[in-house]
Amino acid sequence: MSSVMQPAPPTGSAAETPPTASRAARRGAKLPLWVGIGWIAGLALVALLADVLPIAGYDEVVGAPMQGPQLTGEPLGTDAIGRSVLSRIVYGARASMAVGLTAAVLGLVVGGFLGLLAGYFRGVVEATIDILAEVVQAFPPLLFLIALAAALRPSLASLTLALAALIIPSFARMTKGSVVAQSSREFVLAARAMGASHWRIMFREILPNALMSIVAFSVVVMALLIVIEGSLSFLGFGMPMPYPSWGGMVAEAKDRIASHPSLTFIPAFFLFMTVYALNTVGDHLRRRFDVEQSQL
Amino acid sequence: MNPTTTTDPRPGPEQAAGPDRPPPLLHVDDLRCHLPTRRGLLRAVDGVTLTLERGQTLGIAGESGSGKSMLVRTIMGIAPRAARVSGEVRFDGVDLRRLPAREARRYLGRHIAMVFQDPSSALNPVVRIERHLTEGPRHHLGLSRAAAREKAVQLLEQVGIPEPRKRLRQYPHQLSGGMRQRVTIAMALACDPALLIADESTTALDVTVQKQILDLLQRIQRDRDMAVIMVSHDLGVLAGRTDRIAVMYGGQVVEEAPTPTLFAHHRHRYTAALLEAIPDTARPRHSALHTIPGAPPDPVALGPGCRFAPRCAAALPRCSTDVPHLEPAGDDGHRYACFAPTGLRERP
Numbered sequence: 235m236s237s238v239m240q241p242a243p244p245t246g247s248a249a250e251t252p253p254t255a256s257r258a259a260r261r262g263a264k265l266p267l268w269v270g271i272g273w274i275a276g277l278a279l280v281a282l283l284a285d286v287l288p289i290a291g292y293d294e295v296v297g298a299p300m301q302g303p304q305l306t307g308e309p310l311g312t313d314a315i316g317r318s319v320l321s322r323i324v325y326g327a328r329a330s331m332a333v334g335l336t337a338a339v340l341g342l343v344v345g346g347f348l349g350l351l352a353g354y355f356r357g358v359v360e361a362t363i364d365i366l367a368e369v370v371q372a373f374p375p376l377l378f379l380i381a382l383a384a385a386l387r388p389s390l391a392s393l394t395l396a397l398a399a400l401i402i403p404s405f406a407r408m409t410k411g412s413v414v415a416q417s418s419r420e421f422v423l424a425a426r427a428m429g430a431s432h433w434r435i436m437f438r439e440i441l442p443n444a445l446m447s448i449v450a451f452s453v454v455v456m457a458l459l460i461v462i463e464g465s466l467s468f469l470g471f472g473m474p475m476p477y478p479s480w481g482g483m484v485a486e487a488k489d490r491i492a493s494h495p496s497l498t499f500i501p502a503f504f505l506f507m508t509v510y511a512l513n514t515v516g517d518h519l520r521r522r523f524d525v526e527q528s529q530l
Numbered sequence: 531m532n533p534t535t536t537t538d539p540r541p542g543p544e545q546a547a548g549p550d551r552p553p554p555l556l557h558v559d560d561l562r563c564h565l566p567t568r569r570g571l572l573r574a575v576d577g578v579t580l581t582l583e584r585g586q587t588l589g590i591a592g593e594s595g596s597g598k599s600m601l602v603r604t605i606m607g608i609a610p611r612a613a614r615v616s617g618e619v620r621f622d623g624v625d626l627r628r629l630p631a632r633e634a635r636r637y638l639g640r641h642i643a644m645v646f647q648d649p650s651s652a653l654n655p656v657v658r659i660e661r662h663l664t665e666g667p668r669h670h671l672g673l674s675r676a677a678a679r680e681k682a683v684q685l686l687e688q689v690g691i692p693e694p695r696k697r698l699r700q701y702p703h704q705l706s707g708g709m710r711q712r713v714t715i716a717m718a719l720a721c722d723p724a725l726l727i728a729d730e731s732t733t734a735l736d737v738t739v740q741k742q743i744l745d746l747l748q749r750i751q752r753d754r755d756m757a758v759i760m761v762s763h764d765l766g767v768l769a770g771r772t773d774r775i776a777v778m779y780g781g782q783v784v785e786e787a788p789t790p791t792l793f794a795h796h797r798h799r800y801t802a803a804l805l806e807a808i809p810d811t812a813r814p815r816h817s818a819l820h821t822i823p824g825a826p827p828d829p830v831a832l833g834p835g836c837r838f839a840p841r842c843a844a845a846l847p848r849c850s851t852d853v854p855h856l857e858p859a860g861d862d863g864h865r866y867a868c869f870a871p872t873g874l875r876e877r878p
């Protein structure tokens with residue numbers, strides 16, 4: 235599972251069309267990117283507006299159980315208890331994305347700060363942060379989270395904090411690499427020659443140059459967190475009871491996959507598309523803002 | 531040689547301001563900068579003593595690896611963190627090396643400023659020109675944003691950049707190389723420093739732009755009565771634009787003289803070789819260019835004796851065993867360190 239904690243290297247996909255390709259080919263190569271952006275935007279919008287949309291609550295029984303998608307009535311069908319699949323998808327999206335986003339932001343702020351310190355000061359500071367990061371990353375993440383869920387009463391907060399804690403070392407390492415690369419550039423030396431303090435150099439010279447790589451990285455991290463959260467919920471250790479979750483929906487429906495496949499495949503499809511979209515957009519950002527390749 | 535065991539940063543007795551003599555603007559005493567590396571101790575700067583008065587221009591010449599860039603960075607206090615530095619750097623009587631870091635930083639950018647070699651990398655690519663120019667005055671001089679912006683416009687005009695207000699809003703990549711270098715010069719001048727250090731500041735430019743930049747520096751120096759240290763491997767750049775030149779080799783100063791004296795009456799064999807290496811259009815066509823055989827010494831594995839001896843055509847047996855020290859020649863401040871100088875017979 236530790237391999238899951240390191241986001242996969244960029245897939246050599248869409249944006250690799252040669253400059254001599256036709257304009258249509260280049261536009262076609264950008265299609266996955268637009269699909270990804272559209273999906274994320276649409277999902278975020280729907281998740282934000284969930285309460286005002288004309289859909290049932292995620293716990294309401296709206297009709298007969300186990301009905302497939304219908305043209306009139308529930309568009310995505312009902313689950314084993316008769317709840318609206320559509321509502322549970324929408325509210326599940328909201329829950330997953332909220333947890334994923336919050337944990338990613340927390341990881342970025344804490345991990346990014348630690349990486350900045352390690353990359354700028356080097357020496358003892360770097361060694362200490364490196365060792366701490368390795369220790370945390372050596373933990374099998376799912377086992378750690380399951381143990382945590384078993385030990386404490388699971389809540390949204392504890393889940394978010396645990397995910398953030400797991401992802402901080404990745405952010406720290408990534409930021410450190412970027413900061414080390416920026417620190418050797420001559421404008422940093424020039425800033426020192428103008429009498430800038432360490433903090434000023436870190437936050438006003440180095441960080442702005444490293445920022446885009448960090449942001450691109452965090453989009454991919456969000457995809458990772460959504461997968462982890464989905465796996466956890468599938469196992470029953472993720473989202474606490476009232477909140478719906480795509481992983482949980484798959485778990486509930488998996489025994490009836492032969493008779494009512496839509497109940498399993500609909501949440502799985504949403505999971506797949508969301509992770510695909512985040513990965514594609516994150517990859518594109520990473521490629522665009524990779525300092526070594528760009529002329530910045 | 532004055533003992534350097536004092537821990538008091540205030541002026542020593544020989545540099546104290548007295549009724550007869552104010553302290554020199556810059557006095558570097560036995561400065562050494564050693565970097566521990568895996569292969570051994572790298573003696574980048576190994577015992578340099580220099581003095582510079584207000585309004586003077588000092589040129590520092592030498593090959594790549596002679597330690598000239600490291601010297602000026604050590605003077606400014608921005609040598610690599612792992613470096614072991616010893617010696618004194620007295621600016622206006624105050625030993626910068628003995629000051630606590632925060633105090634020393636008040637001098638950097640304010641009284642001593644540096645122009646770097648490659649303008650493309652010396653400017654932060656995500657920062658607009660305006661902020662590059664206003665950061666110094668706002669921090670060191672406490673100017674408001676509006677006042678600093680006006681000052682930035684004036685600076686750009688002084689360095690000869692047209693449409694200064696438009697340039698302020700632009701990013702470095704929108705300017706040409708020559709303009710970027712002018713911006714770095716403007717940055718260095720922003721707080722009216724008493725000493726400007728130009729570290730190979732024209733090497734990255736083409737020849738026509740080079741001349742413009744050097745003329746600009748000379749004009750500014752005259753207008754502001756500023757002291758300048760000009761570091762270059764190109765003696766042609768230093769000729770006619772400096773009052774004195776110090777030639778560096780292997781981390782040490784091997785000869786120092788007023789500029790006319792250096793070109794006409796140089797003594798050290800390395801200086802002679804450098805001058806001979808300059809292509810001379812008066813020579814017949816297709817004559818071979820004079821080069822200095824060999825390569826600069828490895829700063830980690832310096833041999834005994836004179837560091838130039840392995841490459842010196844006139845080396846005596848003594849040159850490989852004894853270390854020559856800087857001795858005066860004449861009374862105009864000319865010093866050199868050579869057992870077999872040109873133009874004289876061997877010294878006893």
